């Protein structure tokens with residue numbers, strides 16, 4: 001069983017037990033799907049990793065003032081480049097499991113059809129009451145890995161570096177019970193390995209203070225909400241779903257015993273700008289040329305998802321995370337890598353090489369924009385997270 005945790009096929013630890021669409025009991029590996037699937041209506045629990053957005057906010061020593069009355073920290077807007085040695089990072093104490101009571105950076109799940117960068121800005125506003133501006137994407141990774149299905153996490157974490165955009169008080173709210181500024185010595189105490197990794201990267205000077213944010217404005221009409229309309233039953237207990245005004249989502253109506261929430265999270269896809277000299281690798285798909293791409297498989301990181309798109313084929317080397325963007329017309333997030341392909345290997349049937357300055361006319365418009373931004377140097381490349 002590729003990449004799935006131990007015991008995934010055990011009904012006791014199944015990630016889904018009932019069909020989302022018709023409510024029938026699921027069985028494992030129905031029709032060779034290697035997933036929990038419905039034998040009545042053929043719905044398959046794809047189990048795509050749930051994307052979370054994470055925001056790292058450094059604050060300069062000179063930008064903080066303690067209010068006399070109650071000790072609240074007042075933080076000033078930052079425009080000039082910030083020296084990591086003269087800074088601390090915004091942290092929150094978690095109000096809810098997992099890691100309740102532990103410290104982390106402001107973070108949370110990306111909502112249905114939400115841009116992941118906007119989700120990062122929203123989390124800063126909701127959890128620490130700060131208005132921030134994103135400076136650059138710093139990476140995508142799997143947060144923690146466990147081999148046992150009972151403890152496995154099926155998430156990916158997308159992280160941005162941000163600066164404080166408006167003067168404001170550091171006040172915890174929403175999922176945070178406290179907020180504070182931490183210096184380098186306390187970063188190892190953060191509860192998520194991904195937060196530790198980028199926090200240490202900040203203090204090591206790995207993420208220069210420069211703007212490298214993608215401003216691709218994809219069409220925002222024609223959102224495909226089919227799955228929302230079709231979802232009728234709780235996948236955990238089989239009870240009907242009902243709309244909850246409170247949380248703005250469909251939820252299991254057996255709130256006493258179950259209360260499962262249907263997030264309808266965006267599906268993460270990996271894509272890559274793979275070059276060699278002045279040549280780029282494109283893939284023929286749905287009658288158009290595309291950047292090579294594939295869904296991030298369950299319990300995998302985005303870089304593993306990218307390699308899976310070349311399974312058994314060409315050798316590739318991923319160099320960096322470039323960006324993570326929303327594709328508006330479907331409920332999908334694209335995590336874009338930069339890297340190289342090995343030019344001496346034979347082509348996969350659907351892959352072809354093009355001069356990067358002479359792209360084919362029938363290239364998917366989103367991918368054309370990504371490649372143009374890549375050529376213009378919009379993306380500030382930093383090492384990719386595994």
Ligand SMILES: [Zn+2]
Pocket residue numbers: 019020021022023024038039040041042043
């Ligand atoms: Zn079904």
Ligand SMILES: [Zn+2]
Pocket residue numbers: 234235236237238239252253254258259260
């Ligand atoms: Zn339920």
